[in-house]
Amino acid sequence: MSQPTSQSTEQDAILRAGIDRSLRHPVMFFLTSGAAWLAVSIFLGIIASVKVHSPGFLSSLSWLTYGRVFPAHVNALVYGWGMQAAFAAILWLMARLSRKECTMVGSILTAGHVWNLGIALGVIGILSGNGTGMPWMEFPSFAWPLLLISYFAIVAGSFIQFRIRPVGHVYVSQWYLLAALLWFPWIYVTSNVLLHCLPGHPVMGAGINAWFRSALLFLFFTPVALGVTYYLAPKVTGRPVFSYSLAKFGFWSLAVIAPWAGMQKLAGAPVPYFLPYIGAAATALIFIPACAAAINTLRTMASAPETMAASPSLRFAAAGMAGLLVLAAAAVLLNLPGSTLRLTQFTLSGYGFDILALYGFFTLSMFGATYFIVPRVTLREWISRRLIKVHFYLSVYGIITVALVALFGGTQQGLGQENWQQPWLGVLDYARPYAVATTFAWCLILFSNIFFFIHLLLMWMRLGRRSSHPTLLVSHHGGNPHGEDGDIDNAGPGHAHAH
Amino acid sequence: MSEPSPKPDLEDSINVTAAHDRLVREAAAAVREKRIDDSGSEPISLWVIAVCGVVFLIAGGILGGAGDLFNYGAVFKPGYVRTPPPGMEASGPAPKEALAAFMTRGSKIYSVKCNGCHGADARGDGANFPTLAGSAWVTGDTDRLAMIILNGLVGPMSSGKTYGGAGGMAAQGTGLSPEDLAGIMTYVRNNFGNSTGDVVTVEMAKNAMDISAARAKLGQQMTAEELAADHAKNLSGEPLDPAALVDPITLAPVAEATP
DSSP states (O other), rough: OOOOOOOOHHHHHHHHHHHHHHHHHHHHHHHHHHHHHHHHHHHHHOOOHHHHHHHTTTTTGGGGGGHHHHHHHHHHIIIIIEEEEHHHHHHOOOHHTOOOOOHHHHHHHHHHHHHHHHHHHHHHHHHIIIIHHHHHOSSSSTTHHHHHHHHHHHHHHHHHHHTSOOSSOOOOHHHHHHHHHHHHHHHHHHHHHHHHHHHHOHHHHHHHHHHHHHHIIIIHHHHHHHHHHHHHHHHHHHHHHHHHHHHHHHHHHHHHHHHGGSGGGGGTTOTTTTHHHHHHHHHHTTTHHHHHHHHHHHHHHTTOHHHHHHHHHHHHHHHHHHHHHHHHHHHHHOOOOOOOOOOHSHHHHHHHHIIIIIIIIIIIHHHHHHHHHHHHHHHHSSSSSHHHHHHHHHHHHHHHHHHHHHHHHHHHHHHHHOOTOOOOOHHHHHHHHHHHHHHHHHHHHHHHHHHHHHHHHHHHHSBBBSSOOOSSSSSSTTTOOOOOOOOOOOOOOOTOOOO | OOOOSSSSTTSSSHHHHHHHHHHHHHHHHTTTTOOOOOOOBOOOOHHHHHHHHHHHHHHHHHHHOOOOSSSSHHHTTOOOOOOOOOSSSOOOOOEHHHHHHHHHHHHIIIIIIIIIHHHHHSSOSSSOOOTTOOHHHHSSSSHHHHHHHHHHHHBBBBSEEEEEETTTTTOOOOOHHHHHHHHHHHHTTSSSTTTOOOOOOOOHHHHHHHHTOOOOTTTBBOHHHHHHHHSSHHHHHHOTTSEEEEEETOOBOOOOOOO
């Protein structure tokens, strides 16, 4: 491809800046309200986790009993934070990659408010005891049509942008994002219609619900996070994606394998016999697309180690990919033939797997996207390097603790459950130290995310630094008190470091 | 990305440098982005393929563990018995003391077969249905009791009184297994104030059924005369210690559990 001239580079920068400007409010709205829901969700998660090891905690409040606060925690995490962070990333990336400005700001913001209203009503519905009792679908049944309609209003523009994009190459990220955009309504409509409108046999209902959870993870959150990382890795390092054929292989293997996963949750239940086995095998096979994408992006990042050390977005994206590798290994280990599935089926480890996927992989990737996108749409640089560092370390150490403790502690709990000669209460003794560690780790994560929310809010209000220098994690002007943070003028692209 | 050109673009009235400076001021992040126009074409490493191959084998093992995925006949076996937990021998239900096990079986039969006439307390009603409590024929010879249960009874009872008019008591033998008969006999002999303290064993019940099948007046109700003539004796069979352990389902004696 010919080297772009100075003129065309300028034109392109103007175009990109215009796209960013058009997306300022939609992107910041979803990120900021998502971050607020994330903090709410973690707060509810702490209450739920405390109740595991100290059942008397807040026991006088019926609104905060474990059976309500735990589903509220998970649903706020999935729909409040996860989906909204995905919306922000999809809106921005689809506009950028299709080179089209966003022309539907009003409808997106309106739908975004409806979405948040739906989440708020849903969470209140769960806490007031009107949850449906179906994991990840606990919102009272009025919520899902509301969310579905606002989903279409939010992402309709992204479909149109992709349709009218300039003819040419479709980048890897676009495959993943477009697939996620199409897969979500399929999963969501299928599961909700089958469970709310046409309820069949309740055992099969539990199977559909298990499939829904798995599909939402692997057919929506996973492709969104991979799309983001496939964008960030080459963009920030300035190196091409390590292997295009590996990227294609990873995408198509995910598309083929992921829809089969999920029913392993019903091992031993009276459902058609092949379903749990196919679910377990497919979940183990998720390792293959996960490994392909993680290795591809990590190898791309590894080609520029100095950027990896300096760029917050790249560091979060790399942590997310590491989380994906751990998730892939856990998917294999939790479904090994004959042993572990039976052992871990009814334990903490299911929660650990979900949290590892939602936070250790998806959320860390979304943080990477956030640190990249926000300076562009707000035209301000991140205020504080230290806040980003604290956010990174507390998030990563916190999620390592939560996920590993839940996976390993879940195995211990499973061993306790299998030992039928001891009283059931003894199992709680096995799980107790792990539950305490989970509470502690969630507290760390909450602490970091409250500051993340404040940081984000200040950026939205355009109180970020006015500078042409990105906020990097390592300072090249270490000892200089008049370093780049105070530098307001423009130093030109030659001086600006890759973000 | 290139250095800004120092000279103005002659074809345009815009000063490129000035325009660039303004752009950098206003959209520094967008300007400093890198453009990637090509895709990498590194080959897929061999070890990635190898690791994925191992995972593929594991997934195959998971599917293989299901056996015949769609062959329900091979998977859901009729008469399936739960496999014992690791380290434990196949034990079934825990053994019980013989008297308690026979009584439990008998109480179930009583509630089905006897309750309707003799009543839950076995006191009868004094007019049509006699009491079983303290009855000499209930607590007496087991052969006689077995014959009454299996064949019914007409005419005067042990007390000399006639109950139930000309119809008497209907035969109750239909559908009774030897275990059931042993259970119901043990139950009425040790309940409702009766306490013979012995167990009518399954072997004795089998003998009773043989005796009943060999009767001259097969199919007719018992009478006091026939009972006195042929059945005023105990059933033959090895007596069973009421405290011996038996299987609560089969009522067969089990060996002492070895710890």
